[in-house]
Amino acid sequence: MENTLRCDPYNLIITGVGGQGNVLASRVVGDMMIHQGYRVTIGETFGASQRGGSVMSHLRISARNGFSPQMPEGKAHMVVALEPMEAIRVLAVYGNPKVKVLCNTRPIQSVGVICGDQIYPELKQIIQWIESLSEDVRFFDTTKEALNLGSPIFGNIMAVGALSATGDLPMSLKVFEKVISKKIPAGKVETNLKAYQIGKGLV
Amino acid sequence: MSSILLETKTDSEALLMGNDAISRGALEAGVNVITGYPGTPSSEIVEQLAKVAGDCNLYVEWSVNEKVALEVAAAGSYAGLKSMCVMKQVGVNVAADSLLHIAEYGTRGALVLVSCEDPGALSSTNEGDSRPYAKMMEFPLLEPGDFQEAKDMAKWAFELSENLCNIVMLRSVTRLSHASGNVIMGELPQSDPEAVFEFNGTPMDQMKGPILAFPTLVDPLRRRQQEKLSKAEAAFEESVFNTYTGPEKPELLIITSSVCQLYTKEALSILDLQDRVGLLKLGTTWPLPPKLLGKYLGVCDKIFIVEEGTPFLEDNIKAMAAEKAKQVGIKTFFGRKDGTLPPVNELNPDILIEGITSILEIPFQSVSDGYKAKAKEIAAVGAPVRELTFCPGCPHRASFWLIRSALKLDNRSGFLCGDIGCYSLGAGPCGFSTIKILQAMGSGMGMASGFGKLDQFGMSQPVMAVCGDSTFFHAVLPALVNAVHNQSDMILVVLDNSGTAMTGFQPHPGSPAGATGMKLPMLDIEKLCCAIDIRVEVSDPFDLQSTREILLDLLEDSGNPRVLILKQPCALSPIKKGSKMYEMSIDVNLCLADRCGCNKLCTRVFKCPGLMWDTLKGKVQIDEVLCAGCGVCANVCPTGAINAERVR
Numbered sequence: 001m002e003n004t005l006r007c008d009p010y011n012l013i014i015t016g017v018g019g020q021g022n023v024l025a026s027r028v029v030g031d032m033m034i035h036q037g038y039r040v041t042i043g044e045t046f047g048a049s050q051r052g053g054s055v056m057s058h059l060r061i062s063a064r065n066g067f068s069p070q071m072p073e074g075k076a077h078m079v080v081a082l083e084p085m086e087a088i089r090v091l092a093v094y095g096n097p098k099v100k101v102l103c104n105t106r107p108i109q110s111v112g113v114i115c116g117d118q119i120y121p122e123l124k125q126i127i128q129w130i131e132s133l134s135e136d137v138r139f140f141d142t143t144k145e146a147l148n149l150g151s152p153i154f155g156n157i158m159a160v161g162a163l164s165a166t167g168d169l170p171m172s173l174k175v176f177e178k179v180i181s182k183k184i185p186a187g188k189v190e191t192n193l194k195a196y197q198i199g200k201g202l203v
Numbered sequence: 204m205s206s207i208l209l210e211t212k213t214d215s216e217a218l219l220m221g222n223d224a225i226s227r228g229a230l231e232a233g234v235n236v237i238t239g240y241p242g243t244p245s246s247e248i249v250e251q252l253a254k255v256a257g258d259c260n261l262y263v264e265w266s267v268n269e270k271v272a273l274e275v276a277a278a279g280s281y282a283g284l285k286s287m288c289v290m291k292q293v294g295v296n297v298a299a300d301s302l303l304h305i306a307e308y309g310t311r312g313a314l315v316l317v318s319c320e321d322p323g324a325l326s327s328t329n330e331g332d333s334r335p336y337a338k339m340m341e342f343p344l345l346e347p348g349d350f351q352e353a354k355d356m357a358k359w360a361f362e363l364s365e366n367l368c369n370i371v372m373l374r375s376v377t378r379l380s381h382a383s384g385n386v387i388m389g390e391l392p393q394s395d396p397e398a399v400f401e402f403n404g405t406p407m408d409q410m411k412g413p414i415l416a417f418p419t420l421v422d423p424l425r426r427r428q429q430e431k432l433s434k435a436e437a438a439f440e441e442s443v444f445n446t447y448t449g450p451e452k453p454e455l456l457i458i459t460s461s462v463c464q465l466y467t468k469e470a471l472s473i474l475d476l477q478d479r480v481g482l483l484k485l486g487t488t489w490p491l492p493p494k495l496l497g498k499y500l501g502v503c504d505k506i507f508i509v510e511e512g513t514p515f516l517e518d519n520i521k522a523m524a525a526e527k528a529k530q531v532g533i534k535t536f537f538g539r540k541d542g543t544l545p546p547v548n549e550l551n552p553d554i555l556i557e558g559i560t561s562i563l564e565i566p567f568q569s570v571s572d573g574y575k576a577k578a579k580e581i582a583a584v585g586a587p588v589r590e591l592t593f594c595p596g597c598p599h600r601a602s603f604w605l606i607r608s609a610l611k612l613d614n615r616s617g618f619l620c621g622d623i624g625c626y627s628l629g630a631g632p633c634g635f636s637t638i639k640i641l642q643a644m645g646s647g648m649g650m651a652s653g654f655g656k657l658d659q660f661g662m663s664q665p666v667m668a669v670c671g672d673s674t675f676f677h678a679v680l681p682a683l684v685n686a687v688h689n690q691s692d693m694i695l696v697v698l699d700n701s702g703t704a705m706t707g708f709q710p711h712p713g714s715p716a717g718a719t720g721m722k723l724p725m726l727d728i729e730k731l732c733c734a735i736d737i738r739v740e741v742s743d744p745f746d747l748q749s750t751r752e753i754l755l756d757l758l759e760d761s762g763n764p765r766v767l768i769l770k771q772p773c774a775l776s777p778i779k780k781g782s783k784m785y786e787m788s789i790d791v792n793l794c795l796a797d798r799c800g801c802n803k804l805c806t807r808v809f810k811c812p813g814l815m816w817d818t819l820k821g822k823v824q825i826d827e828v829l830c831a832g833c834g835v836c837a838n839v840c841p842t843g844a845i846n847a848e849r850v851r
Binding site: 017019027030031034039040041042043044045052053054066067068069070071072073074075085086088089091092093095096097108109110111112113114115116118119121125126129132133143147152182 | 210216217218325349350378379381382383384385462465466468469470473551552553556569570571574575577578579581582584585586587588589590591592593594632633803806807808810811812814815816826828829
């Protein structure tokens with residue numbers, strides 16, 4: 001197998017809020033890598049944290065061996081954020097001056113914000129913060145694009161499409177199609193392929 | 204879509220979740236009977252096996268609770284079948300009484316107990332560690348260290364159980380059960396088992412006698428049990444799941460088990476210490492293999508014990524080192540007890556790095572102080588903690604809204620005892636902090652039964668308890684019977700959302716189908732309550748007005764136990780998902796905002812995530828992405844500014 005990873009292990013974090021399809025996105029990327037002979041470990045937080053809480057998947061991709069399902073501090077190469085505030089939360093622990101970020105700009109307000117106990121920062125400010133904590137960052141509104149496709153849930157697959165466009169990982173549409181076809185009902189494959197392509201176009 | 208458990212060919216590789224790896228291992232061992240009670244992080248094992256029950260001729264059951272689940276699985280074993288029982292750490296406590304007796308007698312067909320535990324209490328109300336049961340009740344314990352081992356050791360657990368004729372426990376943790384990694388598949392056997400329970404032999408004939416735990420039999424049974432444990436010990440000396448990597452004479456020996464081995468390996472690789480530190484990974488953690496440990500305890504004087512949970516390995520290895528002091532010399536131990544590792548909470552590679560660098564006095568920095576400080580500073584203002592909350596359209600929000608307002612109107616300092624499920628969040632802001640006691644499955648009802656009897660000591664506060672429909676059957680029913688028999692003055696509110704919602708809609712005895720989807724008779728909670736002569740009311744929590752009236756009436760009707768069943772399916776339930784009952788909209792002319800006396804009642808107090816406060820307009824807004832269309836907020840707004848238009 002030809003190792004085309006930018007780093008080995010390649011450390012990817014996909015983050016968002018419970019209900020955004022974080023787990024499926026990480027599985028799809030993981031399966032795409034396994035399909036090409038890589039070793040993958042995915043560490044996921046779900047359970048109680050699904051109920052409106054922050055969720056995060058750690059993907060460790062290597063041509064050599066399996067790694068810890070919990071990534072060590074400061075070791076992320078790429079953060080894919082389905083929600084902007086979650087990008088900051090992840091960068092505070094796993095970020096480093098070289099980290100890259102792909103970030104959906106559509107906020108999901110927490111209960112604390114809804115009831116007025118907390119303030120959701122201005123998007124402009126969030127963008128500035130993320131820029132100051134990363135080497136390279138791309139922002140896009142996948143939620144808007146996903147709503148055009150019929151449901152906000154497609155935002156996760158769009159983010160996977162966007163990740164494929166960075167060229168950091170060997171991700172082809174063909175492999176994506178193979179993997180997604182096994183994960184979802186046949187009737188939904190086409191929309192997911194569309195979502196992937198739209199995401200790819202966002203970067 | 205087919206099952207991941209069957210689609211991958213023998214010898215080929217797949218990305219498997221730890222729980223799926225355990226399920227596949229059980230299939231490769233030829234499992235026949237699988238039982239369990241749902242609980243994070245264990246639930247996927249039974250769920251996945253239920254999906255292939257038809258293809259693989261399995262009997263799969265979600266049992267009413269863990270004790271019954273273990274008994275049903277034991278019946279399989281006693282009839283000569285390979286059986287597995289799956290639960291989370293707390294379930295082992297529920298099953299413990301039967302577990303003690305099953306372990307004392309032993310098994311016929313293989314019997315494997317899988318306990319998936321939750322260090323760090325990511326989805327639990329505790330950090331329970333079930334490993335001491337293996338020592339206390341004298342049966343073997345296995346702890347897989349990665350995904351391949353989860354499959355391979357699950358399979359081996361069946362062989363071991365069959366060879367020893369005793370129950371074997373396989374312990375997983377969240378970071379293995381819910382994480383995923385590469386697994387190479389083994390072969391799936393063909394078998395055609397026949398179930399027979401033999402009982403014509405003598406009581407000590409393990410395979411053909413009656414299974415009796417008589418006082419006079421305890422002595423020979425325990426002797427036989429300990430012989431089995433010695434056989435396990437001998438097998439563990441040779442086990443391929445106990446491995447050593449590192450130099451012959453290391454400066455430090457790390458002894459570890461479970462997923463901690465991955466943390467340790469990563470820490471050693473980051474610190475580039477593989478040539479200086481030895482790593483003994485134990486897959487078999489009870490009984491400990493004395494020869495193997497004797498050999499490795501001798502390689503150096505500093506021993507660092509790394510494990511998830513209580514200092515189980517640490518204490519037992521220290522005891523073994525004391526026994527072998529003449530052979531191995533005096534050791535300095537590091538671990539949870541001396542503060543090298545935190546005494547509580549789950550571990551990770553960073554904690555390991557900190558421990559190792561402190562023992563070996565090595566400097567280490569992951570990222571520059573400047574970056575770290577900046578990132579922490581930004582996160583403190585930029586990423587406030589997301590409190591957990593009920594989903595948009597969750598019936599529990601309406602139920603707690605009603606209970607809280609009823610107790611307030613009643614004005615006698617009434618309180619609510621909680622229970623385990625999504626509705627445990629009723630203790631937090633999203634449930635208006637209504638729950639005042641929250642502990643174990645069924646314990647809210649048991650405690651309410653107790654509080655309701657304290658009037659002779661002057662207690663006059665109204666007492667209420669809540670439980671979910673699954674919890675009702677699991678452990679609430681005996682406590683309710685207790686309250687009825689002892690005439691305790693309390694109200695039980697059953698939050699019936701049609702399934703075990705928290706863990707992903709597993710069925711329970713009140714469901715129309717079982718684990719495999721087969722149609723089964725539904726037990727009716729209302730009829731059960733009527734049968735034990737208790738006043739029972741049924742209402743829809745989304746109907747705020749009539750439910751409030753019923754609640755107030757129940758509060759008045761004191762002296763006996765009363766039950767209110769609040770029926771409304773979970774917002775995420777398969778019957779509801781995606782379809783809205785109402786289309787919600789805001790009449791901006793009616794929302795008086797800051798001029799209204801309500802002071803943003805909808806977003807400040809009711810705070811459904813489907814509502815947003817538009818700070819620019821100073822009006823409430825519906826979040827079209829999140830709103831589930833339950834219609835409840837329309838009845839919360841005092842000015843009627845929130846409209847609900849029926850769509851189905």
